[in-house]
Amino acid sequence: MKTAMIFGTRPEAIKMAPLYIKMKENGIDVKVIATAQHREMLDQVLELFEIKPDYDLNIMKKNQSLPELTSRLLIAIDEILKIEKFDYVLVQGDTTSSFVGSLTAFYNKIPVGHVEAGLRTNDIYNPFPEEMNRRLTGTIALHHFASTQKAKENLLKENVEEKNIIVTGNTVIDALLWVKQNKNKDIEKIKEKYNIKNKKFILVTMHRRENWGKPIENVMKAIKRYLHENEEMYIVFPVHLNPVVRESVYKILGNEEKAILIDPVEYLEFIALMDSSHYIMTDSGGIQEEAPTLGKPTLVLRKTTERPEAIEAGTAKLIGTEEETVYQAMKELETEQYTKMSKASNPFGDGKASERIIEFLKEEFNGQK
Ligand code: UD1
Ligand code: UDP
Secondary structure, three states, X not given: OOEEEEEOOHHXXXXXXXXXXXXXXXXXXXXXXXXXXXXXXXXXXXXXXOXXXXXXXXXXXXXXXXXXXXXXXXXXXXXXXXXXOOOEEEEEOOOHHHHHHHHHHHHOOOOEEEEEEOOOOOOOOOXXXXXXXXXXXXXXXXXXXXXXXXXXXXXXXXXXOHHHEEEOOOHHHHHHHHHHHHOXXXXXXXXXXXXXXXXXXXXXXXXXXXXXXHHHHHHHHHHHHHHHHOOOEEEEEEOOOOHHHHHHHXXXXXXXXXXXXXXXXXXXHHHHHHHHOOEEEEOOHHHHHHHHHHOOOEEEOOOOOOOHHHHHHOOEEEOOOOHHHHHHHHHHOOOOHHHHHHHOOOOOOOOOHHHHHHXXXXXXXXXXX
């Protein structure tokens, strides 16, 4: 079974890496088509997991529009699928790379497996364009690898056949545990290098399109106020490379001494930061899934979430992006709520998602390699 994995952003690479490593260990013929929708942020991840793409489309341009990215990707992926004749294509999540990867596979009549299938907010503009990307990918895909039972239920509601939905847990936990197991010494070294062990800091990330402009600025103002009132607290914020995001963040926090603004850090470094943080504030999906494995409460800077499991399990709290609400939520984490949130268990998996996907594929394709 000749398989292509198509991905291009940082989170896709993190979530596909453990599956790729396991597929190789199992002798499966798998090739990576890296769209490089994120150039620098992708390369860091590939290096850490020692993955060399078979194809690199180098598609990223600064400030590219969604239609421009979509159309260039469609042509570039098609050229490769025409040469290679794959039997199966794997895509992950909800980016433009995953949607266009699956659409191009469809045009070439190649069946698609969707990793992290079934996430829904049921609002097509929230998150934008991810909610539409994952719905469209779900319509095209034959196999749906869902992280949780809830994701499976979402797919059933859309009339996906039950035999094609496989609940596996999220591969991000596989990735996190792989790094902790294989690179733990490096993580400890990073903590020493930054001298972060004894500092009390909140780790912040924020980049989603629906938060651009006012929402990001509101949150930055709330953080600024909190930092002024709490002398011992810092924030560490690896700011996404998107220029629109950077402008809003630097405008408000650029001159704040206790706001440590840095460029996106390598995954290894990010794990060290998560591990040492007091808690996390983010609009990221992957981070909400990783945080509970490390026992870190998470304040989710969004209006809706496709990951209600985290809220229900009590590891995360959905706080929106209004200045006052965000500030109050930070204050609340000074209470016993903190201990409760840090002790809740992880609803997103046990680190065996890749194994389950491979078991299914082996059975489905009758032991073909
Ligand atoms: C993309 C995905 C989003 C995913 C997010 C993860 C789409 C439409 N969006 O959003 O679903 O959650 O990645 O982070 O697929 N840039 C760089 N270097 C990089 C990465 C980005 O310079 O390594 C800059 C470029 O100016 C680029 C811009 O960021 O044009 C936006 O990148 P893009 O991939 O279009 O969107 P994201 O906001 O990163
Ligand atoms: N991450 C990283 N470096 C950073 C910030 C995040 O390696 O500076 C990792 C993080 O651990 C998680 C993933 O990137 O696994 C999340 O990516 P992002 O927030 O861009 O996307 P999303 O999860 O929202 O799709």
